Each structure stands twice: as structure tokens, then as C-alpha cells.
Amino acid sequence: MGTHKDRKMTADLLISGGTLLTLNENNDIFEVGGVAIAGNRIVAVDETSLLAENVDAKQDLDASGCLVMPGLINLHTHAAMTCFRGLADDLPLQEWLHQYIFPAEASFVGEETVYWSTLLATVEMIRSGTTTFCDGYFYEDAAARAVSASGMRAVLAQGVIDFPAPDVPDPRVNVKAAEAFLLRWQDKSSRITPSIFCHSTYTCSPETLLRAKESCSELGVLFQIHVAENQAELEETQDRFGRRPLEHLQALGLLDARTLCHHAVRVNDGEIETLATSGAGVSHNPESNMKLASGVAPLPKMLAAGVIVGLGTDGCASNNNLDMFQEMDTAAKLHKVHQGDPALSSAVEVVAMATQGGLAALGMADELGCLEPGRKADLIVIDLEQPHLTPMYEPCSHLVYAARGADVRDVIIDGRLVMRERQVLSVSEDEVMAKMREIGDAIRSKQ
Numbered sequence: 001m002g003t004h005k006d007r008k009m010t011a012d013l014l015i016s017g018g019t020l021l022t023l024n025e026n027n028d029i030f031e032v033g034g035v036a037i038a039g040n041r042i043v044a045v046d047e048t049s050l051l052a053e054n055v056d057a058k059q060d061l062d063a064s065g066c067l068v069m070p071g072l073i074n075l076h077t078h079a080a081m082t083c084f085r086g087l088a089d090d091l092p093l094q095e096w097l098h099q100y101i102f103p104a105e106a107s108f109v110g111e112e113t114v115y116w117s118t119l120l121a122t123v124e125m126i127r128s129g130t131t132t133f134c135d136g137y138f139y140e141d142a143a144a145r146a147v148s149a150s151g152m153r154a155v156l157a158q159g160v161i162d163f164p165a166p167d168v169p170d171p172r173v174n175v176k177a178a179e180a181f182l183l184r185w186q187d188k189s190s191r192i193t194p195s196i197f198c199h200s201t202y203t204c205s206p207e208t209l210l211r212a213k214e215s216c217s218e219l220g221v222l223f224q225i226h227v228a229e230n231q232a233e234l235e236e237t238q239d240r241f242g243r244r245p246l247e248h249l250q251a252l253g254l255l256d257a258r259t260l261c262h263h264a265v266r267v268n269d270g271e272i273e274t275l276a277t278s279g280a281g282v283s284h285n286p287e288s289n290m291k292l293a294s295g296v297a298p299l300p301k302m303l304a305a306g307v308i309v310g311l312g313t314d315g316c317a318s319n320n321n322l323d324m325f326q327e328m329d330t331a332a333k334l335h336k337v338h339q340g341d342p343a344l345s346s347a348v349e350v351v352a353m354a355t356q357g358g359l360a361a362l363g364m365a366d367e368l369g370c371l372e373p374g375r376k377a378d379l380i381v382i383d384l385e386q387p388h389l390t391p392m393y394e395p396c397s398h399l400v401y402a403a404r405g406a407d408v409r410d411v412i413i414d415g416r417l418v419m420r421e422r423q424v425l426s427v428s429e430d431e432v433m434a435k436m437r438e439i440g441d442a443i444r445s446k447q
Ligand SMILES: [Zn+2]
Pocket: 076, 077, 078, 226, 262, 314, 315
């Protein structure tokens, strides 16, 4: 077979010659493998020699000396906060939020700022191997326009908070505004899925939370919230409602498979069980939790209980970057030192969390997350021919403990090459950085 040209499978892009980490059910690895893509889907995965015979591709991408794998999923960020990166560090969460972040947002967050800051975030994420991210912020229409331009895939949530927000000055209509966002973006783009993000139990009343969840349920979209991030939140929620944050959500009936809880640091064994049985997803954000001294989430217990957990960086003001390779390294090491057990949070578990765990929490696990025919084509190509990655015994070990975002050479999202040889093709990086310097100058002049 394969000798008659007219019997060959046609493809738009053939990636060949690299080591394939398929992350499929059998965890197949092809030493010299290939992936054929037609439109936005993977159509064939096999040994390079077989594909070369059987596939007629319009474009070839030589991945010799590289690792080819599904793209990473950043389950929690506030992309537009790249404009506040490094503005206020080394402060407790509540002081950081109320004295620096909320006032800076009130003065500077507008459509322009959100557009350019989100575009910058997408460039940073593409350059470090993230293909899908889950976002929550204000002026989310502007974020959606930036994501459209970048070529990335994202779940984008309009933020809801019970005080005047930059884009919704009257908090009485905050849920209405978020609902309008859902309607504007539902079914508008195959790469953008709308969502609502209620900031927290201490900034949103029970009525706000219930109305927001109802809007999400009506349209079958994801409801997101920061939950049990630190001790101060725990105490404040207990004082006001007589319940711990997660108990509060459970009592309001807000936990189900279409709810995504960010952080879940201060959760006890009973609450972990509640998360597992409800099917709600959790984003684990170790670097943000460390930087804000929020605490250490009980990740090993959550995974053992069967909670759906993905990995996120959180916003750039509390991390301060969007590099999922650094986040994986931290997620693997934090729990070892915290519990004195080097077997916890293994490299394989962390890679699964940064790919399939995130997708499961987003309800996208059937469409993405492994290299097999029929899946949407979101892939990254990592350059292994470098001193810190030579030799390679076990791909997941290198990905978590040795590789960094800058090792990602090419990125394909929805079947389209958005970065080739470390050149982002979808966005002009120089233009974005020039705009961000202007925005930074304006913010600095008002400090
Ligand atoms: Zn956050």
C-alpha cells in the first residue's frame, strides 16, 4: 500500500521525525513518530516511516530531535494582569488586593489595556507551550478579541464582583452584564468558550452567586470562583455566613461538574470528599499560593480522592509569569517538601494534571489532550537537542524537572501553526511589546 499516489491520505500538515508522547489511553510513545493533521483535526498518528508512505501533506514540519506532545492547559489565569506584573510584590493577599490591585484596576483597566495585555499574555503562553487557557477578568470582550487574533483556544469568563467594577460601575447589573457576554460569545468561535467568574465568597453575595450559576446552567457553561484560597478568606466567610467557603458553595447548591473552583487550599477531608462527589473541578496554582503565602493545597489527597484537578499559573501579578513548565516543576516539588515524601506528586501525575486534568475540568477531555486520530490538533514541539535535555530516559521527567517554556520550538493550535522556530506567526510581538511599554509608562506615572 502507499505506492499509488491517488490512494494516499491527504493532510494539511505532517509533523514527522520526532518522539511522540501521545498521552493516549495506553500512554503510547513513538520513538520516531508522525502526526498528520487535516483542517483542525489529527487524522493519523503512527511511525514516521509508515506515515511518509501513506500521507500526502501540503506542508511538512521536521520534528527530528524533538518531543511532540499535546499542548499544555493553563486552568487558571487573569491574562490581562500582565500589565501589573511586578507592580506590587511581597505583600499579603488582602493588602495586595485592596491597596494595590483593586485601585490600579479601577484607574487603568479599560478595553484597550485589556486587549493589549491579554494579547501579550497569549504570546507569552504560546512561547511556553500553552495551547488552551481558562481566564477570568473584566472587559472580557476585549480579551476575546485578543484571543481571536492570537490563534489560541480559551475559556473566557466575564468577572463578577459586588462592588463597582471597571466595566460594570453599577454592581446591581453585574450578573446581567456577564449573561450578555455569554450570549455574545456562545457559538461565535470554535476556539472561544464563554463563562462567568464570580470573584469569591467574600466579594459576591449568595444572591449574586446563585444568579450567576443559574445563568451558566441555562447555557451549559462553566461557573468559576476563587475558593478557600487562604486563612483570611476562611475566617471572613465563617464570620459572615457561619460556614467555611467550600461548605458555603455546597450549601448554596453551586457545586457540580460545570463548576470550577480555583485554589482550594483551605479544604478539609470532608470538603475534598464533597469536591470529588460533586464532580466540580479544581485548579491548583502552587506558585501563586506560595508567593501570597496562602498555604499548600492538599493536592495528593485531592488526587487520591478522585477530584478533577488541573494546573494553573493564576494572574501575572501573583506568579509572576505564565510559564506552565515552571508551574509543573513547582507542583511536583512543593508537596514533596511539604509532606516529607519524595514519592508524592510524580512527574507523570503532574504532566497529566497540566494536560488532561485541566481539560476534564473544562469539559473538553473528549476533544483534546492526546495525540490520536479524531482529536482537535493542539500540539507542541519541544527541542530536545540541548545540553539540559540530553540524554532523555523518560519524557515526563524531562518535561517537569528539566525543560522550560523556552524549549518549545513550534506550536500548533486548531490545526494552525501559530509559532514556528520560536517565531510567533499570529501576532506581531514587537507591536504588542511597544504598546505594553506605553501602558506600563502610564501606570508608573500614576504610582
Ligand atoms: Zn485568580
